[in-house]
Amino acid sequence: MELPVLNNIAPDTSKDGCSAGSCGSTSDQMNHLPEHIREKVFNHPCYSEEAHHYFARMHVAVAPACNIQCNYCNRKYDCANESRPGVVSELHHPVQAVKKVLAVAATIPQMTVLGVAGPGDPLANPQRTFETFRMLSEQAPDIKLCVSTNGLTLPEHIDELTKYNIDHVTITINCVDPDVGAKIYPWIFWKNKRIKGREAAAILIEQQQKGLEMLVARGILVKVNSVMIPGVNDKHLEEVSKIVKAKGAFLHNVMPLISEAEHGTYYGLTGQRGPTHDELQALQDSCAGDMNMMRHCRQCRADAVGLLGEDRGSEFTMDKIEQMDINYPEAMKMRAEVHAAINEELESKRLARESKVQLVNIQGVQNKEVTRPVLMAVATKGSGVINEHFGHAGEFLIYEASPEGVRFIGHRKTTPYCEGGDTCGDGESVLDKTLKVLAGCEVVLCSKVGIEPWGPLEAAGIQPNGEHAMEPIEDAILAMYEEMRTAGKLVQKSAEQQMAA
Amino acid sequence: MAFEIIESCVNCWACEPLCPNQAIYEARPHFLINPDKCNECAGDFEESQCVSICPIEGAILNDLGLALNPPGSLTGIPPKKFAELQAAQRAA
Numbered sequence: 313m314e315l316p317v318l319n320n321i322a323p324d325t326s327k328d329g330c331s332a333g334s335c336g337s338t339s340d341q342m343n344h345l346p347e348h349i350r351e352k353v354f355n356h357p358c359y360s361e362e363a364h365h366y367f368a369r370m371h372v373a374v375a376p377a378c379n380i381q382c383n384y385c386n387r388k389y390d391c392a393n394e395s396r397p398g399v400v401s402e403l404h405h406p407v408q409a410v411k412k413v414l415a416v417a418a419t420i421p422q423m424t425v426l427g428v429a430g431p432g433d434p435l436a437n438p439q440r441t442f443e444t445f446r447m448l449s450e451q452a453p454d455i456k457l458c459v460s461t462n463g464l465t466l467p468e469h470i471d472e473l474t475k476y477n478i479d480h481v482t483i484t485i486n487c488v489d490p491d492v493g494a495k496i497y498p499w500i501f502w503k504n505k506r507i508k509g510r511e512a513a514a515i516l517i518e519q520q521q522k523g524l525e526m527l528v529a530r531g532i533l534v535k536v537n538s539v540m541i542p543g544v545n546d547k548h549l550e551e552v553s554k555i556v557k558a559k560g561a562f563l564h565n566v567m568p569l570i571s572e573a574e575h576g577t578y579y580g581l582t583g584q585r586g587p588t589h590d591e592l593q594a595l596q597d598s599c600a601g602d603m604n605m606m607r608h609c610r611q612c613r614a615d616a617v618g619l620l621g622e623d624r625g626s627e628f629t630m631d632k633i634e635q636m637d638i639n640y641p642e643a644m645k646m647r648a649e650v651h652a653a654i655n656e657e658l659e660s661k662r663l664a665r666e667s668k669v670q671l672v673n674i675q676g677v678q679n680k681e682v683t684r685p686v687l688m689a690v691a692t693k694g695s696g697v698i699n700e701h702f703g704h705a706g707e708f709l710i711y712e713a714s715p716e717g718v719r720f721i722g723h724r725k726t727t728p729y730c731e732g733g734d735t736c737g738d739g740e741s742v743l744d745k746t747l748k749v750l751a752g753c754e755v756v757l758c759s760k761v762g763i764e765p766w767g768p769l770e771a772a773g774i775q776p777n778g779e780h781a782m783e784p785i786e787d788a789i790l791a792m793y794e795e796m797r798t799a800g801k802l803v804q805k806s807a808e809q810q811m812a813a
Numbered sequence: 814m815a816f817e818i819i820e821s822c823v824n825c826w827a828c829e830p831l832c833p834n835q836a837i838y839e840a841r842p843h844f845l846i847n848p849d850k851c852n853e854c855a856g857d858f859e860e861s862q863c864v865s866i867c868p869i870e871g872a873i874l875n876d877l878g879l880a881l882n883p884p885g886s887l888t889g890i891p892p893k894k895f896a897e898l899q900a901a902q903r904a905a
């Protein structure tokens with residue numbers, strides 16, 4: 313965890329403390345991204361674990377063919393490491409796929425993203441994939457599309473791809489070194505030939521990197537998936553991570569190799585093991601902190617339909633869909649309402665809880681959006697978490713949140729508003745003292761705030777908040793700061809207001 | 814002079830769009846090659862296109878009935894290993 317907590321640094325000397333200090337590494341991960349991409353990343357339901365419970369996504373299997381072989385894949389089944397092992401998807405003709413998408417989207421209004429991931433490679437089936445996209449862009453413009461590809465033919469399809477409502481592209485990049493690649497990819501089909509070994513890997517790597525660069529240049533979000541194969545690319549993936557991030561991938565997601573012998577893959581049959589939980593964790597941690605964002609997505613089943621943890625796929629078999637009478641334009645209105653309501657709900661919850669240091673750094677600093685510093689008071693018994701009732705606090709810790717991060721400013725003593733016991737006898741006058749102590753603060757974070765002090769606090773311009781109980785102080789402060797930023801409360805105040813603070 | 818697709822074909826569609834003679838067609842239980850149309854890509858490509866992209870060892874045979882992608886040639890899986898797995902799965 314690298315939080316820019318600059319303890320005990322005097323307020324006016326720290327303005328540039330961060331660029332050389334501890335928060336640099338976090339902002340580095342994203343500061344190369346153009347502004348509009350950063351916005352997309354942070355406002356997108358799929359990248360937030362919480363939003364995952366509100367929005368649904370689905371996949372259609374329109375792309376059966378593949379143009380490479382991976383050692384973790386057995387083409388008799390769906391790709392084991394990109395979808396569900398050992399199962400063959402029901403293949404859809406583009407017309408059927410579109411029908412299915414419309415049926416699902418009309419029935420489950422939370423459906424926002426359609427993925428085309430296989431069972432082969434979408435871009436090895438350009439006609440089917442693009443026909444599906446073209447029809448959907450026309451008939452269901454409110455659905456975002458995403459594509460997962462091995463990248464081999466990405467450069468040649470980039471123009472076509474960018475015509476549609478593509479939300480993001482996922483490239484599976486397992487290596488940037490052909491010698492490593494030769495141990496992962498036995499062959500590729502390239503320019504009408506089957507090419508094997510190191511040469512094949514070199515071509516694949518070149519095309520993947522080129523494709524990544526082209527997508528970024530066109531402002532399309534790129535996520536990179538890597539399969540961690542112990543002894544083959546585990547050490548190497550740190551380098552992969554650095555490179556793809558430097559080129560503008562917004563996320564690098566490392567997944568564990570799945571190699572059960574019964575799947576009949578090369579790795580499965582030659583005893584190549586997958587990583588242990590600890591090995592995976594260690595690699596994910598050493599690659600970057602922002603991978604947290606995608607951890608919830610790993611188990612996404614390619615054929616599942618519906619919200620997280622439910623599968624309504626059986627409601628949407630082709631024969632049932634044929635019976636359905638779908639008025640999509642009508643459905644689209646209902647969908648828009650549902651989405652707006654969800655977004656509203658998430659706006660308060662998601663940003664407050666999930667946004668951490670990156671958000672403040674990235675959207676605040678690199679966006680060149682000037683947000684003003686805010687003082688917040690924290691009631692704590694220690695352990696670095698918010699675990700004290702407002703009324704029991706004998707002192708408050710004061711922090712300053714700003715685009716540079718969170719700084720500890722100092723302690724401020726008071727008399728506990730509720731001195732022990734259950735009765736809060738002369739609370740009123742003690743509260744007055746506390747209000748003075750908290751002057752300048754705009755938020756007070758505690759594990760609980762009673763109803764009585766709530767009004768006076770608000771009246772004094774101090775927002776009481778008990779929603780971050782037991783959370784680490786810095787996380788909670790950053791979340792609050794981000795919430796305020798989103799609510800438009802952080803635009804620079806006039807000089808006199810700052811003086812008063 | 815024509816190739817043949819046999820039952821180990823997994824109907825993946827990879828070969829179909831590549832055939833310069835439109836000799837390959839979707840069929841059940843598996844794709845087929847029209848022997849009248851297939852010229853083994855002679856004059857069109859250096860390599861027979863269906864054979865070059867097919868991921869399944871043994872799915873395409875030449876006119877002598879020999880696998881054009883013999884066992885082990887594509888996946889690198891030793892044929893013995895694969896036979897063991899198949900035997901185990903049959904037993905299960």
Ligand code: SF4
Nearest residue numbers: 832851853854861863
């Ligand atoms: S060998 Fe060539 S001509 Fe014959 S079926 Fe295959 S692709 Fe078509």
Ligand code: SF4
Nearest residue numbers: 822823825826828867
């Ligand atoms: S490429 Fe091979 S497996 Fe795929 S459809 Fe053609 S013959 Fe069948």
